[in-house]
Amino acid sequence: MTADAEHTDVGAYALGLLQPDDARAFEGHLAGCRRCSDDLTGFAAMADLLTGLGPVKGDPPPDPEAGAVALLRHRARARGPVRRTRLLFAAAAVVLFTGGVLAGAIRGGEPIPADLRGWGEIRSASDAKSGLEAVAAVQGKGWGTHVALDLGNLEGPLTCHLIAVSTKGEESVVTGWAVPAQGYGAIDSPDHLQVHGGIAIPRGDLKRLIVRADGAGDLLSIPV
Amino acid sequence: MVVIAEAIRTLSASHREVLNETVLSKRTVNEAAEVLGLPVETIKSRVYYALRALRVALEERGVAT
Ligand SMILES: [Zn+2]
Numbered sequence: 598m599t600a601d602a603e604h605t606d607v608g609a610y611a612l613g614l615l616q617p618d619d620a621r622a623f624e625g626h627l628a629g630c631r632r633c634s635d636d637l638t639g640f641a642a643m644a645d646l647l648t649g650l651g652p653v654k655g656d657p658p659p660d661p662e663a664g665a666v667a668l669l670r671h672r673a674r675a676r677g678p679v680r681r682t683r684l685l686f687a688a689a690a691v692v693l694f695t696g697g698v699l700a701g702a703i704r705g706g707e708p709i710p711a712d713l714r715g716w717g718e719i720r721s722a723s724d725a726k727s728g729l730e731a732v733a734a735v736q737g738k739g740w741g742t743h744v745a746l747d748l749g750n751l752e753g754p755l756t757c758h759l760i761a762v763s764t765k766g767e768e769s770v771v772t773g774w775a776v777p778a779q780g781y782g783a784i785d786s787p788d789h790l791q792v793h794g795g796i797a798i799p800r801g802d803l804k805r806l807i808v809r810a811d812g813a814g815d816l817l818s819i820p821v
Numbered sequence: 822m823v824v825i826a827e828a829i830r831t832l833s834a835s836h837r838e839v840l841n842e843t844v845l846s847k848r849t850v851n852e853a854a855e856v857l858g859l860p861v862e863t864i865k866s867r868v869y870y871a872l873r874a875l876r877v878a879l880e881e882r883g884v885a886t
Pocket residue numbers: 603604626627630631632633
């Protein structure tokens with residue numbers, strides 16, 4: 598339970614994942630927050646799509662078509678008429694899909710990771726020797742700069758920090774994370790890392806981002 | 822349905838995990854926090870960022886949300 602609602606609670610609220618007292622606290626916030634009202638509108642449709650789906654494993658079934666049909670049959674059998682109604686709704690939603698057209702966002706010939714779309718300007722860097730690759734999205738805000746980072750091909754165990762460096766050479770820690778022993782896979786694989794953070798440095802004063810490993814020095818520098 | 826699962830698979834591991842352990846397993850954020858051993862605030866914030874990422878992944882597949 599939390600006393601104060603946060604903007605980011607809107608995701609859990611839209612999906613109905615807050616406990617009753619927290620949901621009420623958030624509604625108090627929502628009434629006076631334009632940003633959360635807008636987010637809620639966008640998330641509501643996804644709440645419908647996700648309901649009744651069940652956990653999604655990292656590996657796709659070998660034959661997606663057959664797997665999906667089997668899954669639908671299994672679900673319909675296992676959960677009865679109520680679930681079937683939901684499935685029909687989901688099937689109707691599938692009919693509305695206009696096909697997987699990829700938007701033209703490109704980084705050096707490669708698509709921008711989906712996680713980073715909508716988070717501002719895209720910058721990337723990679724280390725040919727270690728294979729480490731990073732794609733960052735930076736976005737100026739009234740309070741400073743929002744930074745989102747996708748990181749791939751990093752071996753653990755390590756503790757890392759993302760450091761922002763201003764044009765004056767001042768450093769600020771954006772965020773930190775632990776790399777498990779098995780490490781992270783390539784950015785286009787399901788097991789890459791994605792983190793978000795913020796710094797007070799205005800976008801115009803931000804020069805570069807550094808991926809720094811405790812005890813192992815700087816791994817990568819991303820000019821922004 | 823298949824497209825939604827595909828879109829979820831393109832998310833980063835922590836985003837996929839938080840969706841799997843909350844909405845896709847019918848758990849509240851408080852219940853998921855216990856299962857994953859993480860603070861509730863972390864779960865709520867991950868759900869938020871996961872939804873933002875999922876919306877983009879769905880849009881790329883032509884699903885308007
Ligand atoms: Zn708000």
